[in-house]
Amino acid sequence: MTLRTRLFASYMLLLIVALLVLGGTLLLFFSRQAAPPQATFQRLAVLVQALNVRDVLRSLTPTQQTSRRAVEQVRDVLDEFAQTRDVRVLWLVQADERQLILHDSSGTFADDHPLVITDDRFFSTALERTLGGNARQLYGSFQNPDGSVWLFGGVSRTFTTPRRQEVINTLLLAEPAPTASLQDVLSQFYGAIVPPLLQAAGIGLLVAFVLALLISRSVARPLQNLVSAVRAVTRGQYDHDVPEEGVREVRALARAFNHMRAEVQRTQNAQRDFLANVSHDLKTPLASIQGYAQAIYEGVAHDPAEAARIIQDEAARLNRMVSEVTDLIRLQAGSMPFQRVPLNIAELVEGIVTRLRVVAERKNLTLSTNLSSVPTLYGDGDRLAQVVTNLLSNAIKYTPSGGHVLVSLVPEGQSVRLTVRDNGVGIPPAELERIFERFYQVDKARGSQRGTGLGLAIAREIVQAHGGTLTAESAGINQGAAFHVLLPLQSA
Ligand code: ADP
Secondary structure, three states, X not given: OOHHHHHHHHHHHHHHHHHHHHHHHHHHHHHHOEOOOHHHHHHHHHHHHHHOHHHHHHOOOHHHHHOHHHHHHHHHHHHHHHHHHOOEEEEEEEEOOEEEEEEEOOOOOOOOOEOOEEEOHHXXXXXXXXXXXXXXEEEEEEEOOOOOEEEEEEEEEXXXXXXXXXXXXXXXEEEEOOOOEHHHHHHOOHHHHHHHHHHHHHHHHHHHHHHHHHHHHHHHHHHHHHXXXXXXXXXXXXXXXXXXXXXXXXXXXXHHHHHHHHHHHHHHHHHHHHHHHHHHHHHHHHHHHHHHHHHHHHOOOOOHHHHHHHHHHXXXXXXXXXXXXXXXXXXXXXXXXXXXXXXXXXXXXXXXXXXXXXXXXXXXXXXEXXXXXXOOEEEOHHHHHHHHHHHHHHHXXXXXXXXXXXXXXXXXXXXXXXXXXXXXXXXXXXXXOHHHOOOOOOOOOXXXXXXXXXXXXXXXXXXXXXXXXXXXXXXXXXXXEXXXXXXXXOOX
């Protein structure tokens, strides 16, 4: 299933679930809710106007109320109205806080029967102010003896009898309260509601489809780019970065991929260079061995002893190179075993200086030391000796006759700093980091003593394996150079 289909399907599902939940909740609500009485009240209000209740009541003066004939006349008017308008009319009088029936057009309540009515606050307050003086409109409900509820609208009017008694006459027009639920009422509108609902669902579908399309495109396109990039890497093509676009997670993936691609490319290049360098650097001594050996064999060598010496030198160089390459590979693979023993580093440096002093003096160099006593250090003595020897022989090698070399050792915080400083040929600033690369030599042609370009790479690996750092410093060509080894005291 494609991303787009999956997104579209999940939107659909969401839409359907949302509609079902919403519809279900509304149905449940409507089916439990009675239809509002407002429509009945509205109808009754119109009838109240038609009956002209005010006039009917106004005609009932207090004196006339006692007159049987007048009362009968009102009853007739009310009955006739009830009949023609198909509505129930009740006439009540309030006495001692109770409403007593004076007449009920339906004949349900006998005369003088007390009736309890409930005001509908919401509807009556809206219309109350339309009548002035001592009359007021009222809307509400009462219960029939059979339990059915009736809604009424009407007017009540207050009279004061000659004996200063307050009498309240009320005329009510009543209809049975609707028993239908809100759902029944609404069901009349279903025909009208369904088409717009379907339309809305259709629009929802369309929106979902467009959204699915947009989102899937923003996610799928960068992912497809990544897939092609991964395929390219599989084919060995490392040159192209994937653009970092799309949603955040996909961008993070693209960034991680680009990083990985760059790393793989770097390692691949380094390995290729390494192999090329090894074979190139092995070729030179081999060629000269072959040349001199052939010359001796053919008897054309001017000085066979000298030729044999050169062959021996070159073979020694080859030997050194092979063992250095092996060292380096083992160091980088982390498979070189290191012994951690307490070391007197000052003693170790002193020993190496003594050994190399002969070489320095032969070259007419001054070799001086400044070795402070430093705390005991844990490390591999042979390997650290290899580092110091490399730095010191480099200093001797790259310093012309008459120059001087200084080896110093000082404690520095929780570390020990060893510096080998010379005033020799120096290193151009741009090369300061490169000299630590495998096989890198500032100027391959310079100097009679050709090296391998592996010494510093190995030295740095050893120092780093001890948790320390090895850095170079030089003001430029012929400005001398200094190499700093910083070793932590506690490196377990
Ligand atoms: P090499 O066997 O060529 O000496 P290294 O890895 O020990 O290999 O050194 C790499 C390069 O760094 C050297 O070829 C040289 O150009 C430069 N270098 C090392 N030490 C010094 C120094 N003390 N002064 C100037 N250049 C140096």
